[in-house]
Amino acid sequence: MSSIDFKGRVAIVTGAGGGLGRQHALALAARGAKVLVNDLGGARDGSGGSVSAAQAVVDEILAAGGEAIANGASVTDFEAVQAMVAQAVATWGRVDILVNNAGILRDKSFAKMDLADFRLVMDVHLMGAVHCTKAVWALMNEQKYGRIVMTTSSSGLYGNFGQSNYGAAKLALVGLMQTLSIEGAKNDIRVNCLAPTAATRMTEDLMPEAVLEALKPEAVVPAMLVLAGQEAPNRTILCAGAGSFEAAHITLTNGAWIGLGGDAPERLADRLAEVTDRSGEIVPQSGAAQGSNEVGKAMANAGRH
Ligand code: NAI
Numbered sequence: 001m002s003s004i005d006f007k008g009r010v011a012i013v014t015g016a017g018g019g020l021g022r023q024h025a026l027a028l029a030a031r032g033a034k035v036l037v038n039d040l041g042g043a044r045d046g047s048g049g050s051v052s053a054a055q056a057v058v059d060e061i062l063a064a065g066g067e068a069i070a071n072g073a074s075v076t077d078f079e080a081v082q083a084m085v086a087q088a089v090a091t092w093g094r095v096d097i098l099v100n101n102a103g104i105l106r107d108k109s110f111a112k113m114d115l116a117d118f119r120l121v122m123d124v125h126l127m128g129a130v131h132c133t134k135a136v137w138a139l140m141n142e143q144k145y146g147r148i149v150m151t152t153s154s155s156g157l158y159g160n161f162g163q164s165n166y167g168a169a170k171l172a173l174v175g176l177m178q179t180l181s182i183e184g185a186k187n188d189i190r191v192n193c194l195a196p197t198a199a200t201r202m203t204e205d206l207m208p209e210a211v212l213e214a215l216k217p218e219a220v221v222p223a224m225l226v227l228a229g230q231e232a233p234n235r236t237i238l239c240a241g242a243g244s245f246e247a248a249h250i251t252l253t254n255g256a257w258i259g260l261g262g263d264a265p266e267r268l269a270d271r272l273a274e275v276t277d278r279s280g281e282i283v284p285q286s287g288a289a290q291g292s293n294e295v296g297k298a299m300a301n302a303g304r305h
Helices: 019-030 053-062 079-093 117-142 154-158 166-189 209-214 223-228 266-268 272-276 287-300
Strands: 010-013 034-038 067-070 098-101 146-151 189-195 237-242 244-248
Touching: 010 019, 010 079, 019 034, 019 053, 019 067, 019 146, 019 223, 034 053, 034 079, 053 067, 067 079, 079 117, 079 154, 098 209, 098 223, 117 146, 117 166, 146 223, 154 166, 154 189, 189 223, 189 266, 223 237, 266 272, 266 287
Parallel strands: 010 034, 010 098, 034 067, 098 146, 146 189, 189 237
Antiparallel strands: 237 244
16 A cells, blocks of 8 residues: 655645645644645635634644644735745745645626626635745755645536636636646656535535535545655646545547638538547647647648648
């Protein structure tokens, strides 16, 4: 059986004052990591803030014999995030693991949503993760080691009524992961996404009671530990909830060569079922794969249309 331990490793977990982040921080510390516990300490919609939420988790880790420090930075503030990373480095000399977990909700149907709520959710989830990742990126490249976990969501992967802002931000993190996993690979920086389902204050009024019972946040933690571990995969979207695990993939169908010409739209419309048919679809390893696939089909059909 694999063994996953974090002795000598330094981890930053954002939004770790409660919910999933708290469980992530406790589990990393229990397996030997030194953990910077970040949390703005605000309400579910992102209002307010205090370092006491992070400090309470640090106290739990210390009481269990672990090592941890608290940080109250908002992930939306790049200078504060840089100071957070500097705090971890000043205390322990390195940062091996970053779990981008902080998040808020501002749910409304798109018709009723104002743009300020759209921007704020993008800012916390997407730019928050960008700030934290940027602040550790040079360090991880110099160390030639890094494990970064982005917290995405089924709302981003598949959609959910009332969560256009949240879904857009969460799928943006998948896009960020796709490229960073390519750019970081040469220095053993592995970047992955976690898509959790858990009963936390974020979901307490979105799911029925019995379902919430089954969805303990602790049940998501194994997926995070695997993605943060030495033997982590790279570029995986791991879904986790209630003790079940799945992988989500962004696939490309075999498609069809339609060619050029004034009637190409009509020919495409006629063959759309063939273009979208999923048999034989692939998971491209970079965006270049789509282009070369298309050029390949065009070359094979050179001379037609
Ligand atoms: P939560 O609301 O319990 O935890 C989020 C934490 O982030 C809070 O402690 C909050 O204070 C902190 N936070 C918010 N804004 C911050 C900021 N600007 N800077 C630093 N910290 C900030 O929610 P939960 O459920 O534990 O969510 C954790 C992550 O998992 C989020 O990214 C969420 O979007 C994601 N997620 C959760 C799902 C679930 O079923 N609970 C489903 C899919 C994704």
